[in-house]
Amino acid sequence: xxxxxxxxxxxxxxxxxxxxxxxxxxxxxxxxxxxxxxxxxxxxxxxxxxxxxxxxxxxxxxxxxxxxxxxxxxxxxxxxxxxxxxxxxxxxxxxxxxxxxxxxxxxxxxxxxxxxxxxxxxxxxxxxxxxxxxxxxxxxxxxxxxxxxxxxxxxxxxxxxxxxxxxxxxxxxxxxxxxxx
Amino acid sequence: xxxxxxxxxxxxxxxxxxxxxxxxxxxxxxxxxxxxxxxxxxxxxxxxxxxxxxxxxxxxxxxxxxxxxxxxxxxxxxxxxxxxxxxxxxxxxxxxxxxxxxxxxxxxxxxxxxxxxxxxxxxxxxxxxxxxxxxxxxxxxxxxxxxxxxxxxxxxxxxxxxxxxxxxxxxxxxxxxxxxxxxxxxxxxxxxxxxxxxxxxxxxxxxxxxxxxxxxxxxxxxxxxxxxxxxxxxxxxxxxxxxxxxxxxxxxxxxxxxxxxxxxxxxxxxxxxxxxxxxxxxxxxxxxxxxxxxxxxxxxxxxxxxxxxxxxxxxxxxxxxxxxxxxxxxxxxxxxxxxxxxxxxxxxxxxxxxxxxxxxxxxxxxxxxxxxxxxxxxxxxxxxxxxxxxxxxxxxxxxxxxxxxxxxxxxxxxxxxxxxxxxxxxxxxxxxxxxxxxxxxxxxxxxxxxxxxxxxxxxxxxxxxxxxxxxxxxxxxxxxxxxxxxxxxxxxxxxx
Numbered sequence: 009x010x011x012x013x014x015x016x017x018x019x020x021x022x023x024x025x026x027x028x029x030x031x032x033x034x035x036x037x038x039x040x041x042x043x044x045x046x047x048x049x050x051x052x053x054x055x056x057x058x059x060x061x062x063x064x065x066x067x068x069x070x071x072x073x074x075x076x077x078x079x080x081x082x083x084x085x086x087x088x089x090x091x092x093x094x095x096x097x098x099x100x101x102x103x104x105x106x107x108x109x110x111x112x113x114x115x116x117x118x119x120x121x122x123x124x125x126x127x128x129x130x131x132x133x134x135x136x137x138x139x140x141x142x143x144x145x146x147x148x149x150x151x152x153x154x155x156x157x158x159x160x161x162x163x164x165x166x167x168x169x170x171x172x173x174x175x176x177x178x179x180x181x182x183x184x185x186x187x188x189x
Numbered sequence: 190x191x192x193x194x195x196x197x198x199x200x201x202x203x204x205x206x207x208x209x210x211x212x213x214x215x216x217x218x219x220x221x222x223x224x225x226x227x228x229x230x231x232x233x234x235x236x237x238x239x240x241x242x243x244x245x246x247x248x249x250x251x252x253x254x255x256x257x258x259x260x261x262x263x264x265x266x267x268x269x270x271x272x273x274x275x276x277x278x279x280x281x282x283x284x285x286x287x288x289x290x291x292x293x294x295x296x297x298x299x300x301x302x303x304x305x306x307x308x309x310x311x312x313x314x315x316x317x318x319x320x321x322x323x324x325x326x327x328x329x330x331x332x333x334x335x336x337x338x339x340x341x342x343x344x345x346x347x348x349x350x351x352x353x354x355x356x357x358x359x360x361x362x363x364x365x366x367x368x369x370x371x372x373x374x375x376x377x378x379x380x381x382x383x384x385x386x387x388x389x390x391x392x393x394x395x396x397x398x399x400x401x402x403x404x405x406x407x408x409x410x411x412x413x414x415x416x417x418x419x420x421x422x423x424x425x426x427x428x429x430x431x432x433x434x435x436x437x438x439x440x441x442x443x444x445x446x447x448x449x450x451x452x453x454x455x456x457x458x459x460x461x462x463x464x465x466x467x468x469x470x471x472x473x474x475x476x477x478x479x480x481x482x483x484x485x486x487x488x489x490x491x492x493x494x495x496x497x498x499x500x501x502x503x504x505x506x507x508x509x510x511x512x513x514x515x516x517x518x519x520x521x522x523x524x525x526x527x528x529x530x531x532x533x534x535x536x537x538x539x540x541x542x543x544x545x546x547x548x549x550x551x552x553x554x555x556x557x558x559x560x561x562x563x564x565x566x567x568x569x570x571x572x573x574x575x576x577x578x579x580x581x582x583x584x585x586x587x588x589x590x591x592x593x594x595x596x597x598x599x600x601x602x603x604x605x606x607x608x609x610x611x612x613x614x615x616x617x618x619x620x621x622x623x624x625x626x627x628x629x630x631x632x633x634x635x636x637x638x639x640x641x642x643x644x645x646x647x648x649x650x651x652x653x654x655x656x657x658x659x660x661x662x663x664x665x666x667x668x669x670x671x672x673x674x675x676x677x678x679x680x681x682x683x684x685x
Contacts, residue, residue, distance in 0.1 A: 060418055065426065092348065092354045109357055114433075115441075118374060119370040122373065
């Protein structure tokens with residue numbers, strides 16, 4: 009059956025986080041672009057080994073938090089100052105009452121930031137994505153246990169089935185397998 | 190292997206005296222697969238007999254609580270013992286008690302994360318689950334004590350049936366925002382942490398239904414480093430925003446009291462005092478749940494939740510308990526120093542009971558013993574490492590923290606400014622069983638959590654194993670040679 013499916017890429021398994029990291033450095037230096045490593049836990053230093061910069065997730069969170077703050081200011085000030093001012097304890101109904109609005113401003117800033125964090129995490133990672141070609145590789149289920157994998161995609165310009173396979177084997181990859189879509 | 194367990198650099202470590210080496214966080218040098226196997230197995234296979242027995246008991250208790258809630262809703266708040274002047278009593282006591290318990294989970298998952306306390310990894314999942322269930326129990330009380338629950342929507346920031354908006358300057362409305370934000374953010378944080386572990390359960394699942402369900406909630410997680418990169422930052426951000434959040438929640442809860450003018454409530458010390466008390470009571474509850482889970486039913490967790498973990502938590506209980514003790518003393522001092530007759534009456538007569546005029550002094554002294562005296566035994570190392578002693582102290586703290594809220598609320602209300610308006614308070618059976626019922630709800634939810642979700646954050650525990658260090662792994666002796674610069678400068682390793 010598999011020969012009728014498109015080739016997704018070549019996968020290799022490595023014995024440890026350390027071996028995977030040095031393999032990633034080699035692949036990075038070889039100039040590959042469409043490739044990834046898969047690990048059961050985040051390996052510290054792997055971003056550098058893969059040539060990835062710092063995540064820019066903080067930007068949407070800043071936007072989310074600011075939106076939350078503005079929402080709270082609007083939610084508190086518009087009804088309290090214009091729609092239905094309620095005078096309680098003789099307290100003022102203008103800007104002098106703002107300190108009493110701080111707790112809700114704070115809470116909504118946090119709430120919107122948290123939603124922005126999780127939503128942008130999912131969007132930036134392209135999740136949920138229940139089907140992915142790597143799941144067709146049987147060994148790959150070890151990735152959530154103790155398996156360390158490196159997958160080079162066929163769409164990479166430098167991908168060549170024979171040469172890439174040789175490269176992966178040379179840098180210590182075991183069970184080098186062709187993964188189909 | 191021993192030099193692997195203690196870095197920074199193996200040459201240095203070999204000369205480090207044995208007693209200065211760091212104790213490994215995962216005992217007995219368990220490897221990655223061992224962690225996966227022993228944590229996942231708890232959720233796999235048929236439920237053990239003890240689980241059914243416990244679940245049956247807790248769900249019966251939960252049903253009694255739900256019945257009492259239904260009875261109270263259909264008959265009105267008159268079924269409770271609250272009446273003028275004690276218009277708040279067990280309901281708000283229970284609310285503050287439960288919401289306080291939740292704080293330990295967020296402290297472990299967020300504040301200890303920011304402080305790089307790596308030992309938190311094996312307990313944070315269970316503690317966060319406890320947070321969620323405690324907040325669920327807490328949220329019941331303000332919901333039903335409004336009396337006519339169908340008007341509970343008046344709490345929402347929308348104009349009510351008469352077109353009147355809620356008063357945004359009221360601490361009670363701040364509380365609605367604080368508690369609902371706290372619950373939502375805790376759920377998001379907890380679920381974000383769960384996704385990689387749900388992937389593990391998905392990959393191990395044998396039955397179709399389990400594969401399908403875990404698969405859906407795992408969102409197709411495949412451990413990609415391009416994902417981990419964003420994931421780690423997201424986790425850091427969630428920890429960063431949860432830290433001020435958790436401090437704000439109990440501060441806002443304390444404003445419910447502090448912003449009033451009642452002696453015993455009108456105190457500026459309340460926010461820090463409440464937060465310390467919340468963490469204190471929460472850690473006691475974490476240990477109350479984890480100790481039996483680890484020692485009685487899941488002995489395989491012993492290498493993950495070690496005696497050192499218990500020791501560290503006992504130290505936090507000692508610290509926060511002493512802060513609470515300081516706050517009690519400071520309240521008394523401020524009452525004395527203020528020279529205000531009503532303040533002095535509340536603290537020295539109604540609570541401290543210098544002249545036998547206090548009605549609830551037994552509750553005050555019981556609170557003092559449980560919260561201030563009993564944790565002092567944790568100054569001794571043998572006590573922190575003796576699990577029976579720790580468990581007994583935690584039970585005292587659980588009781589004491591409930592009494593703290595009872596003392597604050599009821600003694601202040603029952604004997605306030607004018608002796609002619611004083612009134613005794615006694616709980617009705619409905620109140621008592623509603624409170625008991627929330628324990629049933631809490632424990633039932635926790636048992637379901639233990640049964641269906643990994644109670645130890647596997648992917649996080651794996652990070653603290655020596656195998657996870659990409660520079661120091663035994664099989665990678667030659668690896669260090671590849672990047673000598675990182676081996677010396679990597680901050681992750683330095684903090685190990």
